[in-house]
Amino acid sequence: MLSGEGLVALVTGANRGIGFEVARQLGRLGYVPIVASRDRELGTAAVERLAADGVVAQCVELDLTDEATVRAAAEWVDRRYGRLDALINNAAIAVDGLPSQLPIDSFRRTFETNVIGVFAVTTVMLPLLRAARNGRIVNLSSGSASLSLTSSDWPAEWNAAAYPSSKSAVNALTVQFAIELRSTAIKVNAVDPGYTLTEMSPGATRTAAEAAAVVVRFATLDADGPTGGFFNAEGPIPW
Numbered sequence: 001m002l003s004g005e006g007l008v009a010l011v012t013g014a015n016r017g018i019g020f021e022v023a024r025q026l027g028r029l030g031y032v033p034i035v036a037s038r039d040r041e042l043g044t045a046a047v048e049r050l051a052a053d054g055v056v057a058q059c060v061e062l063d064l065t066d067e068a069t070v071r072a073a074a075e076w077v078d079r080r081y082g083r084l085d086a087l088i089n090n091a092a093i094a095v096d097g098l099p100s101q102l103p104i105d106s107f108r109r110t111f112e113t114n115v116i117g118v119f120a121v122t123t124v125m126l127p128l129l130r131a132a133r134n135g136r137i138v139n140l141s142s143g144s145a146s147l148s149l150t151s152s153d154w155p156a157e158w159n160a161a162a163y164p165s166s167k168s169a170v171n172a173l174t175v176q177f178a179i180e181l182r183s184t185a186i187k188v189n190a191v192d193p194g195y196t197l198t199e200m201s202p203g204a205t206r207t208a209a210e211a212a213a214v215v216v217r218f219a220t221l222d223a224d225g226p227t228g229g230f231f232n233a234e235g236p237i238p239w
Contacts, residue, residue, distance in 0.1 A: 013091025021212035027055030064117025178228030
């Protein structure tokens with residue numbers, strides 16, 4: 001695990017849920033966590049909650065579907081820190097249904113946030129990651145993104161159109177960025193944090209803190225850690 005003292009990490013969608021816990025855990029490791037939230041007031045409130053827990057964090061407004069806010073956030077990080085040591089692409093939406101029943105607009109909106117948003121944030125933040133000594137990119141994925149798993153014994157009641165396919169696309173982006181950056185010190189991995197109790201998954205029992213620990217493990221990989229892989233708490237997941 002990299003020593004986090006003085007390192008800077010930006011976490012999208014970090015005002016609540018898994019993203020908030022990732023920011024908290026990175027802060028406890030010595031990182032400066034930047035809470036990226038599309039709602040500035042919610043981001044500020046998250047920073048205040050972190051401060052009450054002894055974690056000094058920053059917040060920045062960032063809407064994955066608004067390129068102007070993504071670029072403004074990158075400019076703010078550049079002015080303040082000049083680099084970014086870790087990018088955690090956590091923010092996502094889940095508006096879903098059976099493939100034949102999902103409105104086309106819901107499918108499109110999911111991809112605009114979960115895929116195009118991840119692509120936009122990664123490409124815009126990449127110069128800052130290159131400026132760091134050991135940049136790390138973690139893309140939050142899902143077990144439902146695995147074509148191997150979902151085409152075998154996946155529960156029929158979990159079959160859906162938008163969210164799983166969007167996360168499969170995120171996995172593809174993970175591999176493509178990892179290949180491009182293979183000659184650098186930057187590592188890019190997709191991580192399934194597990195079925196976690198959040199506003200998106202109210203029926204789950206896994207805590208956000210447990211899920212965040214898996215993400216943090218890959219955000220703090222040593223130089224000999226993997227890149228271009230798909231992992232959960234137990235290890236590699238089949239594509």
